[in-house]
Amino acid sequence: MNELIITLRSYIILSFQDLANIKNTIQKRYINLSSTERAQVLSLAIHNLLDKHLSGVEEQYRESLKLEILANTLVKHIYDINRFDIFDSILKLGVDEKTRLDLAESWLSESVRTPVPRWALENYLMDEYQFSDLTTNDNSDFTSLDQRLDAPVLNFPKPLELNIHRTSKISFSKGWKYRFSYEAINRFIARNFLVISILILIGLSTTFILSLLLKPQNDTIDFDLSSSLDYQVYEGLSALDKVYLIDLSQGLTKNIKVSTDKDKTISFAVKKDAYPYGLTSQLRYFKYENFDYFRVKAYISDARNGLIGKAEHFNKVIYLSYINDIDPLLLLAIIGQEQAFIPVDHHESSEIINNPYNVYHSWTEYNTTLRDSTQIAINTIKNRLKIAPKNISPFVWLNQTYAEDPNWNNGVRLIYIHLLSIGRP
Numbered sequence: 001m002n003e004l005i006i007t008l009r010s011y012i013i014l015s016f017q018d019l020a021n022i023k024n025t026i027q028k029r030y031i032n033l034s035s036t037e038r039a040q041v042l043s044l045a046i047h048n049l050l051d052k053h054l055s056g057v058e059e060q061y062r063e064s065l066k067l068e069i070l071a072n073t074l075v076k077h078i079y080d081i082n083r084f085d086i087f088d089s090i091l092k093l094g095v096d097e098k099t100r101l102d103l104a105e106s107w108l109s110e111s112v113r114t115p116v117p118r119w120a121l122e123n124y125l126m127d128e129y130q131f132s133d134l135t136t137n138d139n140s141d142f143t144s145l146d147q148r149l150d151a152p153v154l155n156f157p158k159p160l161e162l163n164i165h166r167t168s169k170i171s172f173s174k175g176w177k178y179r180f181s182y183e184a185i186n187r188f189i190a191r192n193f194l195v196i197s198i199l200i201l202i203g204l205s206t207t208f209i210l211s212l213l214l215k216p217q218n219d220t221i222d223f224d225l226s227s228s229l230d231y232q233v234y235e236g237l238s239a240l241d242k243v244y245l246i247d248l249s250q251g252l253t254k255n256i257k258v259s260t261d262k263d264k265t266i267s268f269a270v271k272k273d274a275y276p277y278g279l280t281s282q283l284r285y286f287k288y289e290n291f292d293y294f295r296v297k298a299y300i301s302d303a304r305n306g307l308i309g310k311a312e313h314f315n316k317v318i319y320l321s322y323i324n325d326i327d328p329l330l331l332l333a334i335i336g337q338e339q340a341f342i343p344v345d346h347h348e349s350s351e352i353i354n355n356p357y358n359v360y361h362s363w364t365e366y367n368t369t370l371r372d373s374t375q376i377a378i379n380t381i382k383n384r385l386k387i388a389p390k391n392i393s394p395f396v397w398l399n400q401t402y403a404e405d406p407n408w409n410n411g412v413r414l415i416y417i418h419l420l421s422i423g424r425p
Contacts, residue, residue, distance in 0.1 A: 001124045004114060008084035013053055014046065016079040022046075046070070053086060056110030057103055065089055083112060097131050285394065286327040286385065291423030293318070299422050300332065306341025307349045308332070308356060313370055320374045324382070329423055331357075331377060333416035337408060339363075 026041050033041070050066050057065060068089040073081050090104045101121065109115045125131040189196060301309025308314060317335075321328035335341060335356045342352050352363050353370055357377040360366035366373075381398065388397040395409035395416075402408065 008087055009082055011083040014081040056106035091129050286330050288325045296423040300341050304341045305344050307344045308335050308341050316370050324378045326378055329419040333412050336415040337411040
């Protein structure tokens with residue numbers, strides 16, 4: 001019954017906000033009525049609302065029940081009416097106890113759709129509402145029959161079935177369904193949350209400890225790799241730059257040895273297919289990357305006295321590198337090789353800055369703007385590197401198109417390596 005009472009209290013029929021909304025609606029709709037007349041309309045609306053929740057209550061008791069509900073709530077300035085207020089008002093009606101019991105049982109079955117065994121309802125009413133022992137009257141026929149037959153009356157405990165009136169097996173199944181409902185389980189968890197949490201922690205701790213105890217003490221694995229390497233040695237950006245792509249798809253396990261101390265030795269063969277840089281395209285190497293902007297700029301403008309290191313020129317190169325996704329240090333290395341970063345004191349530096357890459361042969365033949373010449377240089381580099389073989393230096397490949405001097409690639413490569421050491425140490 002406790003779960004049922006909690007459910008009844010949680011089902012709000014009329015809230016304070018609902019009451020306020022009804023009053024506002026009446027005041028707007030019936031603006032021409034007096035305050036007394038509007039109060040009568042409000043009372044009628046509340047009565048109609050309560051009527052919808054009184055299924056199972058006979059008509060002859062409805063009016064007195066509604067007055068009882070209002071007397072126990074609104075008259076006492078309690079503006080929230082729930083299902084328990086109806087249940088409580090039924091049990092306080094001015095009629096005999098058996099009638100109140102019948103009304104409560106019928107209302108629970110038809111309005112709440114939660115049939116309650118009569119014996120459970122009787123016990124609750126005797127405990128909470130001081131009802132008399134209704135079961136004594138129900139068994140009067142059996143007692144009088146015993147007396148008429150002059151049979152001795154034995155004080156055996158009353159069977160459970162004798163306490164059930166108008167309650168079928170279906171009622172029992174619905175009662176048990178309620179006891180194991182979602183709300184009942186939630187309430188059980190809320191009441192016993194601390195105990196459940198402790199049990200879960202104990203379970204997790206036990207599982208963790210057992211996993212540690214059952215874990216093998218020595219699972220060290222030593223790999224003995226035997227392979228036949230056949231690759232091309234290629235020096236990339238520096239003498240130390242030797243990168244190879246290893247193909248493990250041909251790896252075959254030879255054997256697995258387990259020593260007496262449980263150490264495992266695995267031997268297998270590995271095939272290595274070598275590719276310089278480990279890349280499928282040289283272009284992928286020269287993607288845009290962040291670098292130490294101030295250190296590189298200071299080196300060009302201060303140490304090399306280069307005009308390209310001035311902010312108004314330097315920033316144009318960096319910006320175009322960013323939007324075209326190409327390494328700005330490569331562009332600066334080419335400017336360093338072509339024009340020694342354009343010394344500030346050169347008498348034609350203002351003209352050279354317009355085409356420091358010498359695109360279209362020379363800055364003297366094609367004198368445009370720094371933005372235009374930078375974009376042309378970027379397009380040339382990207383188009384050339386897209387078709388570069390994997391076994392050739394990207395600088396050598398650029399040299400074949402970009403410059404006639406066969407040593408051009410060495411100069412650009414060394415400057416690029418130096419800028420890398422400054423900007424990306």
